[in-house]
Amino acid sequence: MARMKFLLDAERCIECNACVTACKNENEVPWGINRRRVVTINDGKPGERSISMACMHCTDAPCAAVCPVSCFYTTADAIVLHDKDLCIGCGYCFYACPFGAPQYPRVGNFGSRGKMDKCTYCAGGPQADNTEAEYIQYGANRIAEGKLPLCAEMCSTKALLAGDGEIIAQIYRERVQKRGYGSGAWGWRTAYRETVAI
Numbered sequence: 001m002a003r004m005k006f007l008l009d010a011e012r013c014i015e016c017n018a019c020v021t022a023c024k025n026e027n028e029v030p031w032g033i034n035r036r037r038v039v040t041i042n043d044g045k046p047g048e049r050s051i052s053m054a055c056m057h058c059t060d061a062p063c064a065a066v067c068p069v070s071c072f073y074t075t076a077d078a079i080v081l082h083d084k085d086l087c088i089g090c091g092y093c094f095y096a097c098p099f100g101a102p103q104y105p106r107v108g109n110f111g112s113r114g115k116m117d118k119c120t121y122c123a124g125g126p127q128a129d130n131t132e133a134e135y136i137q138y139g140a141n142r143i144a145e146g147k148l149p150l151c152a153e154m155c156s157t158k159a160l161l162a163g164d165g166e167i168i169a170q171i172y173r174e175r176v177q178k179r180g181y182g183s184g185a186w187g188w189r190t191a192y193r194e195t196v197a198i
Contacts, residue, residue, distance in 0.1 A: 012159035027139025
């Protein structure tokens with residue numbers, strides 16, 4: 001079975017926020033919740049980059065590791081989902097997630113902020129596929145319809161890719177080679193700007 005993943009090509013992102021708008025509209029996300037957001041690094045300076053951020057559906061998800069009620073689960077496609085009926089709104093997942101994916105509808109103390117919400121990779125939730133109950137709690141289930149998440153489909157520059165992890169990695173690898181970066185586009189040397197014998 002495929003491992004579904006997101007990949008963002010920062011060289012192509014133009015900060016149009018189409019991915020954010022598509023997600024909010026498709027899933028009727030409540031006010032104050034952003035399942036996806038565009039973050040600009042070094043804004044207004046040389047080397048400025050914009051990146052679209054959401055739940056990265058980690059292989060060993062830290063949010064799942066800290067949840068006291070085990071409301072997180074991983075599908076056969078490696079999509080990390082949560083059960084809102086089990087969530088107690090404690091906020092542990094919010095503090096554990098390095099991407100800031102878990103969101104809450106209200107500000108408050110333990111339990112008063114409501115049920116956690118996050119990117120579902122347009123895969124719905126634990127209810128039966130494409131039912132009204134599933135849509136009300138989790139939004140559209142495009143994966144059950146054989147479609148990709150709408151955020152990636154709406155990206156006009158194809159900076160945001162979604163799908164089988166191996167296929168999107170190959171697409172990115174081809175883009176990098178075409179740009180002329182070679183293998184220096186990723187890896188230890190690029191990340192840490194060090195000369196290391198590999």
